[in-house]
Amino acid sequence: MQLTFTEMHAPTVGLAIQVDRQLYTEQSDFQRIDVFECEEFGRFLTLDGYMMLTERDEFIYHEMMVHVPLAVLGETVRKVLVIGGGDGGCVRELCRYPHIEHIDLVEIDERVVAVCREYLPTVACNLDDPRVHILYQDGLKYIRRIEDEYDLIIIDSTDPFGPGEGLFTMEFYGNCYKALRAHGVLVNQHESPFYKGDALACQRAHRNIVHSFELSRLFQAHIPTYPSGHWLFGFSSRGVHPVRDLKADDWNARGIETRYYNTNLHKGAFYLPNYVQRLLEKVEE
Amino acid sequence: MQLTFTEMHAPTVGLAIQVDRQLYTEQSDFQRIDVFECEEFGRFLTLDGYMMLTERDEFIYHEMMVHVPLAVLGETVRKVLVIGGGDGGCVRELCRYPHIEHIDLVEIDERVVAVCREYLPTVACNLDDPRVHILYQDGLKYIRRIEDEYDLIIIDSTDPFGPGEGLFTMEFYGNCYKALRAHGVLVNQHESPFYKGDALACQRAHRNIVHSFELSRLFQAHIPTYPSGHWLFGFSSRGVHPVRDLKADDWNARGIETRYYNTNLHKGAFYLPNYVQRLLEKVEE
Known part of the structure; x- marks a missing residue:
């Protein structure tokens, strides 16, 4: 068989x-x-x-979503919002930072959390950390009423169709901007630049984000089980720069063991191929 | 159907x-x-x-094989040896440098060249450049009798089984070292770090190369149609460093239009994930 x-x-x-x-x-x-x-x-x-x-390659995605902003913002990150991410992978990495005091996980589907707790324990392992507060709500609605509250927002969404669709809209990114404190950073999963459908989704998301944030840069990782293996993430802020404001020595002094991320790779991840740059530049005006 | x-x-x-x-x-x-x-x-x-x-993504592989060493060595590259590469992709990119005077393409299989000329004309397009000399020989044997002759050797081989197997051996890399001039660089396709079989091949090749060259660094690219999409290349020399000796301004002044390569990405490509570094470190002693 x-x-x-x-x-x-x-x-x-x-x-x-x-x-x-x-x-x-x-x-x-x-x-x-x-x-x-x-x-x-x-x-x-x-x-x-x-x-x-x-289980084999989730470390790549989750390490890049979490350690890239943390190595920039350092100890200023006290309160974090994760939207989506019911599997617990981002929460697991966030919990490695003792200075993070509060993590809100806003997941629309309670069943995803329950299933991952049962079947993917190495991913969902920190969902019971006392700093983690799981809210079973639509992130799109949740974010509307929040203002000046989070140091970091991570959008760990599905693709931009089905339940995840609203998490790629201009309204949503605008509300994320409002929900962030002045030094805050938004990180989002940003689709892939290679296959046509993904590239269009990536372009649309970028257009909507640059409309809301003063600074928005993309970074990339090699994720073998995602389409094309070339995956992008967004890093957006009011001015905090993902490479110029990287505090590599501070991050390295923490002694966090990682399997993909390191502070050199952090810089390299922001150096995109020309064809990807062009895809993004088209919607930056 | x-x-x-x-x-x-x-x-x-x-x-x-x-x-x-x-x-x-x-x-x-x-x-x-x-x-x-x-x-x-x-x-x-x-x-x-x-x-x-x-046709869709070959530019990534060929641009990285050629422009990475050329942006380091610049005008000192006059004579180049390509081993394998009968499709003509590396030759196409090499021909964009007017200072390159002589390119030897040593391809074991005459039929690959003929088929690519007929069916892949956008790749094989520069094989008739007067600087290109095609030798239908076994690269493994060809290299044995060469000494202090090439500024750059590019090993554009198949995988390390079948006809390409010898192109991953210690004897072969040692002969490449001997065939290079003192400032010369060897670039080779170096398999992928992700799937077990590829990772072992990558490790073996690295062990054999570090045995022959004073300096050997790997760099990576996102190639969607190769296994895992995460592909590695080797850059080896007697001391020429792929990042410290990069002449970015010189390369950018040439005005060569590329779709993947740029001199920032050049640096980023050498910043490998931790799991890849560990794979390589195991065989570096």
Whole structure:
């Protein structure tokens, strides 16, 4: 028997993964949730059939989402908002910083959290940290009433269709700006520049973010199980610069062990290929 | 009808590409050569079933193989040796430098060159440049009798099995060292760090190179159609440093238009993730 999970990365290109078994499946109020087990990547989570994370390479995504802003902002980060991210991966990395006092995790789908707690314990492992407050709400609505409150907002969303769609809009990014303190930073998962559909989504998100923030830069990582393996993240602020304001020595002095992130790679991640720069410049005016 | 080409990236993971048609197939004296046409990537070349290049993303690989060493060595590069690379992609990029006087392309398989001339004209387009000399020989044997002759050697090989196997050995790298002039640089395709088999090949190649060269650093690029999308290249020399000796202003003054490479990305490409550094450090003693 061969059981194959295929995620289409483009209309005619797919990554096919031979699966040992489907550990879980459910149609929640918001989306279809599946957990599979396979030889190459261990367990992996899909939402509406889209790859969210695998045990094998989730460290890349989560380390880049969290340590990049933390190495810039350092101890000024006390209160953090994570929108989406019900798997707990971003929370796990955030909990490694003792100076972070409060983490609000706003996840629309309670079932994602429950499923990850049960099936992905190495990812969801810090969701019970006393600093973590899980709010089962729509991030889009939650953020509307917040002002000047967070030092860091992380948008760990799904793709810009289905439940995650609103998290790529101008209204939403504008509200994130308002919810951040003056020195604050917004980090968001920003899709991929390569396949046409992803590149358009990336461009649209960038257009909406540069409309709201004084400074907005993209950074990249190699994530093998995401379409094209070339994934982008956004770093936006009122002026805090992701490379010029990097406090590499301070971060290195913390002794946080990472498998992907380091402070040299931090700088390199912001040096984008020309074709990606051009894609973004088109919407920057 | 659905015609699907699948390249296995690991024993249980494959990239599946829907193909419009197979344009060409041949069993040469050395390997099976195929050219396919598909919607997403245009035409693509496989050797023994392994993806060599696609029209859509070959610029990434070829720009990184050529412009990285050229931006370091500048006008001191007069004579270049390309081993493998019968598709002509590296030659195409090399020909953009007027100061390069002589390019030897040593390709074991005459049929690869002929097929690429016919089916991949945007890649093979500069093979008739008067500076290009094509030698249909085994690179492994060719290099043995060369001493102190080239300013730059580019190993544009297939994977380390089949006809390309010898191009990853200690003997071969030692002969490359001998064939280079004192200021010379060796650049090689260096496999991927992610999937087990590739990572082992990468480690083995690195062990063999550090045995021969005083300085050896790896750099990376996002190549969507290669396994994991995270591809490595080697930069080896007797002391010329790929980042400290980068002459960014000189390179930018040349006005060479690129779609992936730029001199900032050049630096960033050498900042590797921790897990890749550890993989390499294990064999550096």
